[in-house]
Amino acid sequence: MLAVLSAVLTLTLLSVLFGLLLGWAAVRFRVEGDPIVDQIDALLPQTQCGQCGFAGCRPYAEAIASGEAEINRCPPGGETTMIALADLLGRDPVPLEDQEAAAKPKAVAHIIETECIGCTLCIQACPVDAIVGAAKQMHTVIEDECTGCELCVPPCPVECIVMQPIKETPETWRWPYPEPGIWQKEVRHA
C-alpha cells in the first residue's frame, strides 16, 4: 500500500513540478505575435501596392509566414526582395511568379508634362512619394524613387502617365541567368 502511495505521489509531484516549470517558461519567454512576420514585413518594400494579390505588405508577410504564399509575388521588390526572403526563410530562391513581369524590362512612370492638368490625384496614389508637384502646377516623377508599381496610372483623369522602360546602361546591365534544366535533362538521358 505504502509503495503504491509513494509511487503515485512521486509521479504526481514530478508532474506538478514540471508543469510549473513549463508555465513559468511560457510566461517568461512569451512571444508577442509572430516575430518571423515582422522580419518578413521589414524586407518588403512597403509600397502596399497589392500586386501580390494581398491587401498590402503586412498581409502578404503573414501569408508567407504561414506558408500560404510563395516568396516571389512582389514585383516592386523584385529579385532583391525575393532573394532576401529566401535567405531569411531558408527556402530555395524561385523565379518571379509572373513570367511576363520577370521578362518585362523594369519600367518607371513618366508624366507627359504638356498634358498634365495638376490635379494631384497621382501624388496621393504614389506609395513611395516619387511624384512632386502642387495643385494646378505641373507634376513630375523622380525616376530614382519610382518602383514601377503602376498605381498612379489609373487615377489620372487625362491619361498623361505612361510607363517607360528604363534604358539599359553599363551600370544596370547584368549577365543573363543560365538556362535552367539543362543539367537535369542530360542526367535523365545519360
Next chain:
Amino acid sequence: MAEYALILVSTVLVNNFVLVKFLGLCPFMGVSRKLETAMGMGLATTFVLTLSAASSYLVDTYILQPLGLGYLRTIAFILVIAVVVQFTETVMHKTSPVLYQVLGIFLPLITTNCAVLGVALLNTQEQHNFVESALYGFGAAVGFSLVLVLFAAVRERVAVADVPEPFQGNAIALITAGLMSMAFMGFAGLVAG
C-alpha cells in the same frame, strides 16, 4: 580524463546510436533531405539530448532510487524528456524564430526519438555518474548529428543521380544508410571493450 575521452569516442564513432545501435532512425530518414535542416535538427537534438541525459540522471538518482521506485524509470524519463523538449521549443521560439521556423514539426518529434530515451536508460544501466551521463548524452548527440549531416550530404548527391526506377526515393536512401552503417561498423576495433 582519458575515461571521458573514451566515452566520447565510443559514443560518437564506435557505438554510434544511429548506425550501430539503430536508435533514432525516424529523424535520420525524415530530416536528411536538406543539409541545412539536418544541421538544425542535429543542433536541437544535441541540446535536448545533453540536457535530458543530465536531468534524467538527477531524477533517477535523487528521486527514484532513494524511494525504491526503479520500476517507474521509463515513464519518469519520458516525462522528463517531454518537458525538456517543450522547454527547448518555448525558448527557441523566443530567441531564434528562424531556427524555430526551420525545425517546425521536427522539434516535437525529438520527444519520440528513441535515441533520447535510449541514452537515459543506458546511463542507469551502465551506472554512469553525473558528468559521465551528460557526456554520454552529448557524445550520442554529436554522433547522431555527424551521421545525419553526412547522410544529408550524400542524399543531396543521390537526388540528382541517375537512380534506377525501382530504387528511387526511400529505397536508395535505405541502401545508402546500410552502406554507411557497414562503414561505421569498421570502427568496432578502435577502442578495446
